[in-house]
Amino acid sequence: MSNTIVAKDLRKRYGDVNAVDGVSLTVEDGEFFGILGPNGAGKTTTLEIIEGLREADGGEISVFGQSPWPRNAALLPRMGVQLQSSAFFERLTAREQLRTFGSLYGATSRKADEMLETVGLADKADTQVEKLSGGQAQRLSIACALVHEPELVFLDEPTAALDPQARRNLWDVLRAINTDGRTIVLTTHYMDEAEVLCDRVAIMDHGRILRSGPPATLVRDLDAAARVSVASGVVSAEDARTLPGADEVTDDEVSLVIATHDAPKVVKALADRGALEGVQIRGATLEDVFLDLTGREYRA
Known part of the structure; x- marks a missing residue:
């Protein structure tokens, strides 16, 4: 299989802190890849470098064979990004919000409405985003990342604000998207989530990847x-x-x-x-x- 993402020796420093300290990884086409680590491990910074949102201090990164930095407009329609915290347009309803995001990439209004149904927000379609609960806003953020049907999806702790039922529902959505051939890169603090969803995971701490591989292999090698x-x-x-x-x-x-x-x-x-x-x-x-x-x- 070919690789959607190839990162070699990525580095990012903030003052005395090595936020990303020599990260190398590959993500294959159609793979569900997880990045795990404690708070401050460097997961989000690594993701932002790969997404083209942040410039690395050193190393090489390619996405679909192209450099994402400086901001590469050719890659944008092919990627969907859900950040830890999202800012929505004020006073728009959930439906208007999603249709606006979709229109930026040529997605139809019908597709936007279907995505509301997919993430369980059809009954909140006419609710202003300011009045959505934290979990509902999180699901809308994920819908915005998926509405234009990207080939590569980045999800940064997507289920952090969701109740157990909503988490499981989103797992089903993500499995279906991945089964459809899309590549997904996920960061999460939920080990059960990574174990259920991911083909491979990389465990990070202090800006470095400590170990990577299929979850079952990592568990078996622990010999606990x-x-x-x-x-x-x-x-x-x-x-x-x-x-x-x-x-x-x-x-x-x-x-x-x-x-x-x-x-x-x-x-x-x-x-x-x-x-x-x-x-x-x-x-x-x-x-x-x-x-x-x-x-x-x-x-x-």
Whole structure:
């Protein structure tokens, strides 16, 4: 497959801070690619350089084989961009807003109305944008990025203000867009979102890519312990520690949890004791990979 995006050794510095410190990545045609990282990791700055919104201090970047900087007008109709915060035209309704955005790229009014339906805003079509909730405004922002049917879509934390139902609805929208052949680049703090949607992810911190690859591969390479939990009281913590394959045991009086690298052996031992009440098995996830690479310290 050919590459929609090729970045080599991208660098951007603000004073003493290396916001982007030697980032290299490729995104293939039709790929769903995620960029993950804590606050201040450099995700948004990297995205803005690729989009042509910000000039890099060093390195090379090409999108569809062309440089996005200086602002490349030939690339604009081929890209859709949803930023972390969006400014809308004042006093326009959601329908008028979307039709205005679409008209800049030759999208029809009918397409704009269809997109309102797609993002679940058809019932807010005649509502002024100032009166939309935060989640509704976020969905309108995403609709504006998609209304002209771009080949490449950039989404910067698109579900940050959405409730669980709206998040899942948007996932379905994004899957359909990607299945239709469009390339999507996503930044998100939701590891489950990246694990479900992305073909590959890059985990960033301090301006650098720490690791990249398919989510399942990154999880498998972590070699983290699985956690087998049962209802507290069906087996004592002392007995659980003697089970074959048990590495660590905790009991909070609601659930007894056994950390293990051999979950089948632990489950069989529990079954032999008739102690499978409430049994659950949780393997490692992308969140475990993320925390292993970036640490657990809270960052505001």
